[in-house]
Amino acid sequence: MNIEDDLMFPEMEKSQTNRLKEKIFETIFEADTFYGKLFDIVLLISILVSVALVMLESVASINAQYHHILVVCEWIITVLFTLEYALRVYCVRKPLKYIFSFYGIVDLLSVLPTYLGIIYPSTKYLSSIRILRLLRIFRIFRLTKFMRGGNLILIALRRSRSEIVVFLSFVTLIVVVIGSLIYVIESDHPESPMKSIPTSIYWAVVTVTTVGFGDITPVTGMGRFLASILMLIGYGVILVPTIIATETIRGTRLREPGKNTQVCRHCYDENHMDGALFCKSCGHSLHREGDSFKVRKE
Amino acid sequence: MNIEDDLMFPEMEKSQTNRLKEKIFETIFEADTFYGKLFDIVLLISILVSVALVMLESVASINAQYHHILVVCEWIITVLFTLEYALRVYCVRKPLKYIFSFYGIVDLLSVLPTYLGIIYPSTKYLSSIRILRLLRIFRIFRLTKFMRGGNLILIALRRSRSEIVVFLSFVTLIVVVIGSLIYVIESDHPESPMKSIPTSIYWAVVTVTTVGFGDITPVTGMGRFLASILMLIGYGVILVPTIIATETIRGTRLREPGKNTQVCRHCYDENHMDGALFCKSCGHSLHREGDSFKVRKE
């Protein structure tokens, strides 16, 4: 993310060209100046419009009626984005580093499909890549305070990594085993849509996550019983993290008062901290007189 | 909400008219007196009846059979509400302030559609506005202790604003990217209902929120695989706040011993317990030498 620090020019070597470059850099990459903010707002609107264009193009009725307008708008956006891309490459100190950075590739993928559409007939595969322009929005918001919230979430997720792996393994196991089991139970029934294990595993995922599309459903009594168990598992698993949280809180409460059992032999004060050597109330040593470890002799 | 404080009359200037106004004000706006409580109960019933009327009117079979009864009831309710609105405007000290307040507008919208129905033929658009009468219920409960619960929720939400923004951005990004991807995968299949990106994004919202209507479902193997990932994301995202909560608790437990900022002047040990008088590591008094409170002189 902090690509800017690397790309910026050192204060010293400022020629005429460099001043222009720096000016462009400030406008495009930063948001402190008036033009920087203006650029960000224009860019934000362009991105939203271009994403809307991709969506509208995919709707058959709209594309049939307004095809020409959509194509013109698309080219305006593409030229704007190409210009922006060129300026970005021009003004950074290490163009290659920018080009192969995450946002550099996203920027290129935002314009490439439209140009490729001239050479090859534009397919939906090609034009759908343009939806990735949405990712560019996140660069505009890069410096806002909302990133802190995101960081907090990332830290919490990283710390809970082992629990997440256990969670996913458990869901995978449940889904494969119950999916196969329901295939064995259901597949012989003439009306059942569970005609293969992959299909029944897909159904198990749909069920355990409580999504429940209903395009595939068990029709036999046994299948429905097994489905009920799977649903209750899916419903119950959501509660597990909360249960762990509650237990963690209880653990905090229960363990805290009794965690140190030292009692001062002089004033009988309790509740000393772990590793305390002297009574916090009267200053006497907490270790027995005959101990090998005597810090303080009076 | 506290519009009453502004609208009330000062204790001094009480003429005959003012006494009447004040009496009406007490009855309509407050709930302390007997008539005030009675008014609230009557109003509550009227609102519930009127909302039920709007609902019943929309059911074709009921409207066909009982159309005349419904119209009569509607007019009784409307006249009552109009009377109430007039009294409210009459008895408050600053009628304009009331008229343009939130509840003032709601009160007007409760009666206006019925009158407009005389001039223009009553459309369902017009009559549906009357459902907003339900909002008037919240005024009746304005002074109950339940508002505290609501406030607590609002405060918690305001403090978690950045997390909510991150949550919504994440869901939007997931939904747009996976929605577009499944459109690319599925749209060529003759049986697939995902014929445009807006439709497939709508499907992605239905799926990630674990609602799962099932009117639009993937039919190809790849589409179902991608759908499974989306479902697991939707299922897992609900757990993220709980994980953060657990991490926060753990953080609390770990950091808690450090809330005492006393440092021993003799051995520079930190992390003493609250209320500790002597250093837990070297036994020296934690209070300054020149302090008026000197427990221990050796």
Next chain:
Amino acid sequence: MNIEDDLMFPEMEKSQTNRLKEKIFETIFEADTFYGKLFDIVLLISILVSVALVMLESVASINAQYHHILVVCEWIITVLFTLEYALRVYCVRKPLKYIFSFYGIVDLLSVLPTYLGIIYPSTKYLSSIRILRLLRIFRIFRLTKFMRGGNLILIALRRSRSEIVVFLSFVTLIVVVIGSLIYVIESDHPESPMKSIPTSIYWAVVTVTTVGFGDITPVTGMGRFLASILMLIGYGVILVPTIIATETIRGTRLREPGKNTQVCRHCYDENHMDGALFCKSCGHSLHREGDSFKVRKE
């Protein structure tokens, strides 16, 4: 629940009859003796069998084939339950109190429908009441340690009553307003199933709770957009209690050290408890010398 304490016989007056009564009481109402435990197990099995009978009877194909066996089994169970009911009435000291207690009524409702079936032709309304026999199971488990878990839940729910009321009000408001709105948007579309406000409110409940049956779904673009918002609300609302919990934890951590700002004028000790009058470390009054409230003059 503690009906037993009232119904038990005092130690004194034990005639031959009373001894029998007490023996029966111990067997039926308590689970300490061998016969008491045996009775509980037999009762548990009878209840489960009888509930299964009610279920099987409702399945047309099973009822057609095994009607006579089901009727015979039903009568055996009914006679057993009648005998048990008679014994319960006989052995308790205050029969009327038992008869009109919660379980007394449940016990009566367990046998009554079968007898009424002789007089009136047995309808499904009548026979379905027998499913309430399931409630009798909870009496058998009445003395186990699991009740503690239930009590904890009840206490927590009672304390969060105002939050639950706010939660339900909010869901009701959302469901009525968005349900009416989608009716206005969708009802004109020829394919839309939302032909009345009650139907569209039912759909809104199905959607906001993330159940999503899919029997009623929006078909217009605007309707689907509104549905997406409703789904995100439903998906997000589940997270609100967790957010509140997290905020409560943070609040605990942040508020605790600083909640009392009193500082002793004599020993400068801080962190006194709320409402403390004297310094916890040196015993001096925490109130200013000239204060009207001086408890301790030495």
Next chain:
Amino acid sequence: MNIEDDLMFPEMEKSQTNRLKEKIFETIFEADTFYGKLFDIVLLISILVSVALVMLESVASINAQYHHILVVCEWIITVLFTLEYALRVYCVRKPLKYIFSFYGIVDLLSVLPTYLGIIYPSTKYLSSIRILRLLRIFRIFRLTKFMRGGNLILIALRRSRSEIVVFLSFVTLIVVVIGSLIYVIESDHPESPMKSIPTSIYWAVVTVTTVGFGDITPVTGMGRFLASILMLIGYGVILVPTIIATETIRGTRLREPGKNTQVCRHCYDENHMDGALFCKSCGHSLHREGDSFKVRKE
């Protein structure tokens, strides 16, 4: 899990055979050596391939086209797994203990169905057992740090056992009672699919867990009203553990000041802070008069 400790050879008795056995043991059961790691990776791939084979075999179109390839692959995997099973039996010190251990049975069930397929015509019941090969993956990951996360979850679940029982009892009760009730309401309607109590209880499970397939849905007004209540219960029940967690936290905060059991001998005030030397209400020393530790004599 710690079967290895029992099966290992003592350091002493190492003949030529034993050395080989030990070498094989190290390679198969452990992951410290190079060959041990290689073995684990090969085994992991074999398991994944074999599970994929079972799945593909169940897809009619794939099985029709590639039947011979699938059979050949299946036999290669089976022979490999048989060899591995034989080596495991050979190299452990107590073969019987391994054979009847959990993984011993899983290992046997991984190869048995293929051999039984020669004698009996291979049915889908038989071949589906092979999906249990997936369980073997968990042995490979047995020594990773992720088990800790799993243990934490298990401990938390075991401690919350009584709450889980209450939760399941409550869901069962709700589902049976509302399922029966909706059967009584709906079953007379010609279009209703709820034709028996088991079916309507299945529907109630689908609804309360917020899965909502939509294959069975209420069609009458009363049925839909009851369904709405059931949905709100299902939606609300997920929140109960969070509410309990919040209450537990609040309880922690409220009760914490009371963990100090000191009572003033002068004014009998309680709830002093930890480490308090003097009563916060009357200023008297909290320590007994005759104590060796007397700070303050006036």
